[in-house]
Amino acid sequence: MKQYVSFLLLLLVSFCAVTLSWANAILIPMDDQQTNHLKAYGIAYKILKDDQDVDWLLNYRGGSFLTKYSTAVETECRVRGVSFETVSDAKAASIRQQLSDPDLNMNVVTLQKAAKIIVYSPVKVGPAEFENTDAVLLVLTYAEIPFELVYDEEILKGDLAKYDWLHLHHEDFTGQYGRNMHRQSVADIKAQEDIAHKYGFAKVSQMKLSVAKKIKEFCAGGGYLFAMCSAGETLDIALAAEGLDIVGSQYDGDGVDADAQQKLDFTKTLAFGNFTLEADNGYRGFSTFSDINSSAGRSYEQSSGFFELFNFSAKWDVIPAMLCQNHESIIKEFFGQTTAFRKGAVKPSSLVMGEGKSSDRYIYGEVGRGQWTFYGGHDPEGSRGGGFRNPTDLKLHPHSPGYRLILNNVLFPSARKKKRKT
Missing domain, CATH: 3.30.70.790 (UreE, C-terminal domain)
Structure with a gap:
């Protein structure tokens, strides 16, 4: 035994x-x-x-x-x-x-190294309940990836240099408080006005332009920028409109430059050019910002189609190949204030990584030593009801291919970067 x-x-x-x-x-x-x-x-x-x-x-x-x-x-x-x-x-x-x-x-x-991640969001300074539905905030929390929050003040102080990866929530960098459907509360607006006055800006639009320029500098200096929905669109509008007044009197108390459209400088933008600014429908009325948005003028249109990821060479086009990794190549479209990007407004220097039948959904570019990705739409698994967005429960969507694209971008700065040849 x-x-x-x-x-x-x-x-x-x-x-x-x-x-x-x-x-x-x-x-x-x-x-x-x-x-x-x-x-x-x-x-x-x-x-x-x-x-x-x-x-x-x-x-x-x-x-x-x-x-x-x-x-x-x-x-x-x-x-x-x-x-x-x-x-x-x-x-x-x-x-x-x-x-x-x-x-x-x-x-x-x-x-090789975990990126230091920050999310630019008004939840840093106030309740901003609409922005608690931000897809990146949701998925970073669900995936248990640590991040920090910043808003205008931290960027104006120069804090971006401490980080590697910056996400922009669905911001309005033109200083028009989102222009849509009671998105920002009186408290949200006052928080921005207070920061503007603290740093010597006469208008919120002037402060937002300064923030936009610092974000571009962060990217050009080697940082990685990821933006969804209206953030990429309004960032480029603000950069193109530097020195111009494109903000109506209902937002800042004075009128717009009548010749602003003709004076836009598209050489200053990251992703977009050849776009036309949209007329405003009034404070707290609905309006899109420009015809960069492929669904401009059609409100929060619920997309019912699909967009397709491009199949890049994993050996020669390493960066876009990383950003498109997925278990599905056909992805359900989703809406937003900026749902997708009109093809004619996307610069030739921007690399399209995902497109629908009539618009570009997922684009990438480089500026200086850094990179950026713009992703159209608000929430890859979102739905609309009761007049306001409700946070998506990602426990119900653990396999979401649309959310995977966000997380591809989170891991990208950890790679040894190789310049694409396409």
Whole structure:
């Protein structure tokens, strides 16, 4: 009996030794086998935060992640409900070798450092309940990726230099308080006016222009900018209209420059040109900002179609290939104050990564040493009801391909950047 027990113990020890030697890497699949795509990004970010590298396997099983095995990573995956597979060093090497095949549109990009993330949002200074529905705030929280909040004052003080990645909520950088459907409360407006007066600006529009210019400087200096909905549109409008008054008297007490449209300087913008400003329908009435917005004049039109991601070369066009990693290439369209971008308004220097039948939805560009991505629409899984937006419960959408695009952008600055050739 003792010999039998000893044999079983020896067998168990041998099995454990073999298992430990075999499980030298963890593969986090991002195809249909993944139980929670969105939280998988949070795992990747945490590994980077713990000073470990993550290999992003472009076009392999939906853009999977591969990292060195540790019990901590395994436990974290189990706790967060993220699917993973333990693989041997030999298997990991085989996967990397497969992805290096020049005949396959695949690649390995090593992520090395967790980006310092900030979100520009009025929730920093007030309730701003509409903006609590911001898709980036929602998905960063759900994926358990840490971030900080900033607003106009922090940017005016020069705090952007401390960070790597900046998201702009659905802001109005023209100083017209959103121009739509009671989006900003009296308290929200007063908070902006107070900051403007504190820093010596006569108007909120002047302060917002200064903020817009500092955001552009942050990007040109090597930062990464991600903006959704009206933020990208109004940022470029503000930059193009520098020195001009395009703000109606109902917002700032004086009239607009009658020749403002002819004086716009499109050389100052990041993504858009050849656009026409929209007339205003009155304070707290609905109006779009310009014909950059492909649904201009049609209010909050609920999109019912789909847009398609482009299939970039993972070896030659590494950056857009990273930003388009997904388990689905056809994605449900979604609405917003700026739903999508009119094709004729998108500069030739902007790279279109996703487009619908008549508009561009997802675009990328470079300025100086930095990069930016603009993504049309308010919330990839959002719906409208009762006159106001309700926060999306991402527990109901753990596989959202539209939200995955946001998280691709979050991880992008952690890569060794390679300039695209397209």
